Amino acid sequence: MTTRPRLADVAARAGVSMKTVSNVINDFEHVSPQMRARVQAAIEEIGYRPNLSARNLALGRAGMIALVVPQLDMPYFAALAGQVLEAAARSNWVVLIQQSAGDPTVERDALAGHFPQRMDGLILSSQRIGPAELRERTDRTPLVMLGERNYQGLVQHVAIDNVAAAQTAVQHLIDSGRQRIALIGSSPTDRRHPRLRGYRQALRAAGLPERADWIKPIRSNLGEEGERQMAELLAENPGNPPDAVFCVTDWVALGVIRALQTHGLRVPDDVAVVGFDDIPYGRAATPTLTTISPDRAAIASMAVASLDAQLTALTTGTPYQVSNQQASYQLIIRESTTGSHTRSIQ
């Protein structure tokens, strides 16, 4: 079993020094085109592939970033992870995906840098971690937080404008003639919840009354929870249900639709439903689901770019100015609010 080709072998083959080969591989300037071609040829001929372990060791980096998400089989996170994978690959990073299952311990360990090895950066999507934990963090690994919580400028944060997005969604319900709009997925007393705030803003702007008993919290982002809360809402308002429901996630919305259909209500004829996240299933559901679609590709590349910048700042000793970055989103109008086929605005 012959050993695989090394940089030195390429150099020997091309009749140049290792430094020259390295220059070519790393796209340095000041390499004559013919030299570049010659080295490239040698690389092809012997089928050379760089050994990243060696490179990373020499560079003092890990060549790896960690992405912590609750669960990969939750479609929103799967799609997000796919985007992060691609963005990271462009920065020559491999992604260590860690599933937290929503366990705060796992997330805190990640914040503390407890990985099998040192990471060049960390992208954390969490509902549990708040400013307090961040303030206590001592680990210096570049960090980007994802998600709808507000981190008070303590760390780099990438998200869509959840308040505005929620307002857009609810405004769409109002525009299509709905007046009795419930929200499922937040406690009415949770003043910080951005999607609840957007909901309230939309109601207020339209002069619609807000009813605390039409704002239902959920314990987890499961369809079952949405179904349960919707059923409760219907039971509490016999013969007088809401004519629309804004759900904080698509997954919850699917459960809500289930409950409505079970109770003999038609969607959207009797009750319109809007979700949030644009999970793939929303296109296959019956009816298809109107939702807010965050620009996940943008979120992923912003996050990775920030890690890159933070790492550079760290190694050069430059200060890094933390910010809240906002990605765009779209309202995707489907059957659950209009009964017609896909259109998209904004």
Place this chain on the structure above:
Amino acid sequence: MTTRPRLADVAARAGVSMKTVSNVINDFEHVSPQMRARVQAAIEEIGYRPNLSARNLALGRAGMIALVVPQLDMPYFAALAGQVLEAAARSNWVVLIQQSAGDPTVERDALAGHFPQRMDGLILSSQRIGPAELRERTDRTPLVMLGERNYQGLVQHVAIDNVAAAQTAVQHLIDSGRQRIALIGSSPTDRRHPRLRGYRQALRAAGLPERADWIKPIRSNLGEEGERQMAELLAENPGNPPDAVFCVTDWVALGVIRALQTHGLRVPDDVAVVGFDDIPYGRAATPTLTTISPDRAAIASMAVASLDAQLTALTTGTPYQVSNQQASYQLIIRESTTGSHTRSIQ
């Protein structure tokens, strides 16, 4: 910025040699318990974490395996990837997830070992790659193929018994009194298709006739395709539709249900539907979806274990005996066939 602790620092702190520390870290025998404790204490005190780049460089391995799946936001693959991640972590491997988007070029490149760096192993889930490509493969990287194709013993293959699973699913339809059972997701002439074969076996065993025009192919695993084919089937059989449909994937099944509902047919009252894969959505759909649930955790750990074994064989020069490994599966009975709540058999 102080440099992070190295093995040598631990050794100095504990007053032992690097070799001893290495022995402790790698769980070698012949280390006295008190020595072990002393080294462990030193590790904790200075917060040492091994540098995997250095370790892998020294060991001559990559510390990384590649997992190639069509798309991470397809729920079946997301769930599978999650399981592979966990299994790989147990073998100290990081997983480089590569999305092929079903592009055969990407899959062939993977087979040829075209990754940013050398991999210790490759797990490939593909519909496109067949025995021919495998026969031509020259790269020696340990490989495990996933999925329902038959690779004729050319490579290690891990899957459930798709023929038996499909037969189980169709048998369930027959057991619940259905007699006019269509299949959506395979061409009637595709003799190799395992799920089609299982469908046929079940029909034959029950003495039910098989109708080629009730076997509908799909061009892709999208809900839209299922919807289109089901609509076609209904149009071709006005007033006389099938009373059950076996779909080759859940995703297709959801489209099929959509088409049925659009055409005013009730599921399962008029037409029962069975899917395949047990994607999370199946639990949130209306009705919830009866399906075959492959043991993904078993598939993932079998695959990773085989890579481990293949790598060992490769480095020791031992031959590795390729086999077809079968993971178990379950029929999950839900509303789309019974109208009642979740039960599970086998």
Place this chain on the structure above:
DNA sequence: GTGAAAGCGCTAACAA
């Protein structure tokens, strides 16, 4: 059981 030293493949000073 423990310790010293060579080497894994690459990068980046430093020279030329």
Place this chain on the structure above:
DNA sequence: TTGTTAGCGCTTTCAC
């Protein structure tokens, strides 16, 4: 512009 060489942090002979 190109060549030489000293590490990066770890494992692993091979003596002790």
